[in-house]
Amino acid sequence: MPSPLPPESSPLNQHSLRALEQWLLQLGAIRIDNDPCRWQLERPAWSAVLLLDREDLKVIWQASGSSSETQCSLPYGLSRADVEAAIQAGP
Template sequence: MPPAETPLNQHSLQALELWLQQLGAQRLEDDPCGWLWKEQGWMAEIRLQQTDLAVIWSPKEAPRPCVFPYGLSRADVEAALRLGP
């Protein structure tokens, strides 16, 4: 896997999938581009889209969407994801 400072657009699809697995996300059975990541107090649906990584957090309140351009580093996106909604 490339260094964490590498932008997501410089990762292979396999590297992105491995990264999501390492975060604890699980691929959705009915959608090869969708992943579900559950943490205490919230869960996130992560979608590997063509131009960006989309996230919809589902806390107890209303869902909160967010989009991360693939030009951001993996470290920056991971830090933002770990903060949750």
């Protein structure tokens, strides 16, 4: 049974890698090529690649039916709730 995640008000930098992976799975993301640092998230209106970089979480969105990308970097010092809201807001 997976361990409980830290409170959603906790910054991502206070999450273990295992907790971050569990959170991404709960969001519905899937690991890309078995790489623990690269994840794909699909929504009806957009898709996103989530990259767990050294300094921040990089999100690269692509709207459905579009070839253009929008990206941002979210510092690990932000709370999990804030990061999740930013990701779910889409491009």
